[in-house]
Amino acid sequence: MPVMRGLLAPQNTFLDTIATRFDGTHSNFVLGNAQVQSLYPIVYCSDGFCELTGYARAELMQKSCACHFLYGPETSDRLTAQIQGALDDRREFKTELIFYKKEGTQFWCLLDIVPIKNEKGEVVLFLVSHKDITDKKKDQDPEQGPEMGELFYKVHRVTRPPGFNANRRRSRAVLYHLSGHLQKQDKSKLKINNNMFGEKPPIPEYKVAAIQKSRFILLHYGTFKAGWDWLILLATFYVAVTVPYNVCFTVVGGRDEGSAPRSPPSVSDILVEILFMLDIVLNFRTTFVSTSGQVVYDARSICVHYVTTWLFVDIIAALPFDLLYAFNVSVYFGVHLLKTVRLLRLLRLLQKLERYSQYSAVVLTLLMSMFALLAHWMACVWYFIGRREIESPGSWDIGWLHELAKRLGTPYFLSSLTTLAPSTVSSAPANSSHWNVSGSEVAGQSSWNSSQYYRNVSGAEAVSGTGTGGGSVAGVLGGGPSMRSSYVTSLYFALSSLTSVGFGNVSANTDSEKIFSICTMLIGALMHAVVFGNVTAIIQRMYSRRSLYHTRTKDLKDFIRVHRLPKALEQRMLECFQTMWSVNNGIDVSELLKDFPDELRADIAMHLNKELLQLPLFESASRGCLRSLSLIIKTSFCAPGEFLIRQGDALQAIYFVCSGSMEVLKDNTVLAILGKGDLIGSDSLTKEQVIKTNANVKALTYCDLQYISLKGLREVLRLYPEYAQKFISEIQHDLTYNLREGHGADVSTHTNVGERVFLLLCMIFETHRSVHTSHFDRPSLKVLFLNCCHQTLSVRPLQWQRERNTGTRIAQCCCLKRSCF
Structure with missing residues (x-):
């Protein structure tokens, strides 16, 4: 697959941002829908709020975010009226009051209401956070508020310990308040809380978040970066070609190994150095794809990622060795070998091959280029060995360069042969090579002096020089084939050895040449099979x-x-398609596991679906039942903006949100916000009937889902009847949102003037507005809903009155509280 561009669709990350911001002690919050007047139903509640109040999430959904269900006898009516007024006025509000948990326990709560706006500036949600401040109230002096103190000590029956000192308690409370602004970091550093001297961090908006990146951040999939990568690719090939050639031909061939060339570097070398350095700078500002598939735009994260991956290799490959020649610094031959570290750039080339591998022509071209590059390296080493052999007194006349010189008629010669002092040797011409031998060796090589392929310019001086027997006789080796002829012949030998066993016109004669030829043939056999023999098979397998x-x-x-x-x-x-492929990489799990034994397949399925099977809904299920359920669980994926379910569609499965966030919509009104761990579906599983959905379910972010088809679920429950009854009774409490059409419209029989009374549960979309419904026998009947302190999803009896001469029924709250009218 080509290089991964990452998940680029805009996402609504409001839920993730809120959950992160309110992590820790402030994680007790609910979100209320501000578009539903007066009721403001809860569309999301955090796990911390459920733990604080004792209510399950399924019990809280669609209840008022004013939390009427937490009110009790000691709850202040004045504060509850102010809470409702703040919601109606869509303004921030903070207060302290007494709430009651589900089991009836009182606790002091710090309530904070914050309106949430969308991109149009409209208030669409209320963020209502709750903080248990009971412990803080314990430290307060009852003298500060007699009513509050007496009530607290009466409710909790707190007895003052012996030696209680009010002043000390007051001082301790002040210190405790001040210490709350300082948090210890690493047991030695103190960090000042931003809330003390700065503004509160802004609440995020409920909208699709736009991709935010600096203008100086490059996209790794952009056009400019693609062109830049091609330029770096060409520069890398240039380095891979020129560095071995310069080391083996330019430095060794025709130059003294005791000193380095002092000529300035070429323009192309300087440009390559600049390109590599600029590439390092650009890599610090180029996005990348994280392991989760998200595109990372943060500059700091980009820098950390690059430093921990390719920075060291790029710096080593970009070291400016040519500056040594530009500043006329004298170095030895070994320094030239350091330039071979630039070949480390080929490791980056192998990484970038991924993006070109989808094109067959490009793959074949790159394979051929790598083969030619290997042949070029072999040719450079072959010439290096031949040059060393021609300069060796023991094998100068049997090496392959000596044979080439014979055929071309360009013999090697000694431009001078005399006894040289060390200072004379160091001042030898730069375009020749020194050949140092002893006087006896020169005298004994009469064939060398009389050879027709070598000309001794100063033969008499050499003979007379040897007679003295003093010092070292040195000659400067010159002549021989040109560099072009030598390189072409070396490349010809390398390619013929890599692709076959050669033709013998260029052969290995010395031991060093034969060893290298053996290695070349072994490498050639492998490369020939890979590149030429099995190109198609290799591509298919890889x-x-x-x-x-x-x-x-x-x-x-x-x-x-x-x-x-x-x-x-x-x-x-x-x-x-692309996002689904990035999730499963094209692997069909059911097709992959179908040939495995049932026992092993069930264990694998339980491991893959353990997050769903660990829900409280399945705690009482036997292991056999869980294994059967795991085999029918499927995975799905939903991109931002896509609808998982549309209103009125036939419900086919129960869905579990593994990651991401979704929203439940009806008539463009948010009924619920779903996050990780939420379960949606229907509680009607006993009858083989078509279940129509009552709302739309839309993805806000990239969502991974697991679902159980209703048909498969009924079959499993039929096999395990002892668990079926418990499952049916508990699923209605575990569903975050029930999508069954008509949910909450249970019919109850009430006698009121001999008529049948209906109980209808639905959302109030606008206050004091008539709503048509099809749940009545007479379609023309209208129902007018009045504001009520009880939530519409709470199954509470309502008293129905019928107006005379109209087809309207008025629903009144059974509690008849004054605030309901």
């Missing part, structure tokens, strides 16, 4: 998954072209 990806992508594009789908639908299909 890129089978990518081939499947490209095949499906091509089929998808052909389908779009044949059926002439609109552009918007085409984009959605491609986006959905």
Whole structure:
């Protein structure tokens, strides 16, 4: 598959941001829908709020965010009226009051209401946070508020310890308040809380978050970065070609190994150095794809990622060795070998091959280029060995360069042969090589002096020089084939050895040459088989998954072209396909596991679906039942903006949100916000009937889902009847939102003037507005809903009155509180 671009669709990360911001002691919060007047139903509640109040999430959904269910006898009516007024006025409000948990326990709560706006500036949600301050109230002096102190000590029956000192308690409370602004960090450092001297962090807006990145951040999939990568690719090939050639041909061939060339570097070398340095700078500002598939735009994260991956390799490869020559610094031959570290850039090349592997022509071109590059390296080493052999007194006349010189008629010669002092040797010409031998060795090599392929310019001086027997006789080796002829011959030998066993016109004669030839033939046998013999098979084995990806992508594009789908639908299909492929990499789990034994397949399925099976709903299920359920659990994926379920559709499964967030919509009104761990579906599983959905379910972010089909679930429950009854009775409490059409419209029989009374549970979309419904026998009947302190989803009896001469029924609250009218 080509390089991963990452998940780029805009996401509504409001829920994740809120959960992160209110992590820790401030995680007790609920979100209320501000678009439903007076009721403001809860669309999301945190786990901390459920633990604080003792209510389950299924019991809290759609109740008022004013938390009437937490009110009790000691709850101040004045404060509750102020809470309702703050919600109606859509303003911030903070107060302290007494709430009651589900089991009836009182606790002091710090209530904070914050309105949440969308991109249009409209208040769409209320963030209502709750903080248990009971411990703080214990430290307060009852003298500060007699009513509050007496009430607290009366409720909790707190007895003052012996030696109680009010002044000391007051001082301790002040210190405790001040110490709350300082938090210990690493047991030695103190960090000042931002809330003390700065403004409170802004509450995020409920909207689709736009991609925020600096103008100086480059996209790793952008056009500029793609062109830059191609330029770096060419520069890397240039380095891979020139560095071995300069080390073996320019430095060794025709130059003294005791000193380095002092000529300035070429313009191309300087440009490559600049490109590599600029590439390091750009990599510090280029996005990357994280392990979770998200594109990272944060500059600090980009820097950390680059420093921990490729920075060291890039710095080593970009070291400016040519500056030594530019500043006329004298170095030895070994320094030239350090330039070979630039070949480490080839490691980056192997990383970038992923993005080009989808194109067959490019793959073959790169394979051939790598083969030619290997042949070039072999040619450079072959010349290096031949040059060393021609300069060796024991094998100068049997090396391959000596044979080449014979055929071309360009013999090697000694431009001077005399006894040289060390200072004379160091001042030898730069375009020649020194050949140091003893006087006896020169005298004994009469064939060397009389050879027709070598000319001794100062033969008499050499003979007379040897007679003295003093010092070391030195000659400067010159002549021989040109560099072009030597390189072409070396490359010819390397390619013929890599692709076959050679033709013998250029052969190995010395031991060093024969050893290298053996290694070349072994490498050539492998490279020949890989590159030429099994190119198709290698590509199929290495890129089978990518081939499947490209095949499906091509089929998808052909389908779009044949059926002439609109552009918007085409984009959605491609986006959905690519994101789903990034999740499962094209692996069909059911197809993969179908050949495994049932026992092993069930264990694997339980491991894959353990997060769903660990819900309280399945705690009482036997292991056999869990194994059966695990085999029918499927995975799904939903991109931002996509609808998982539409209102009125037949419900086919129960869905579990593994990651991401979704929203439940009806008539463009948010009924619930779903996060990780939420369960949605229907509680009607006993009858084989079509279940219609009552709302839309839309993804806000990228969501991973697991679902159990209703058909498969009924079959499993039929096999385990002892668990079926408990499952049916408990699922209605575990569902975060019940999508069954007509949920809450249970019919109860009440006698009122001989008529049948209906109890209808629904959302109040606008205050004092008539709502049509199809749950009545007479379609023309209208129901007028009045504001009530009890929530519409709480099954409480309502008293129905019928107006005379109209088809309207007025629903009145059974509690008849004054605030309901």
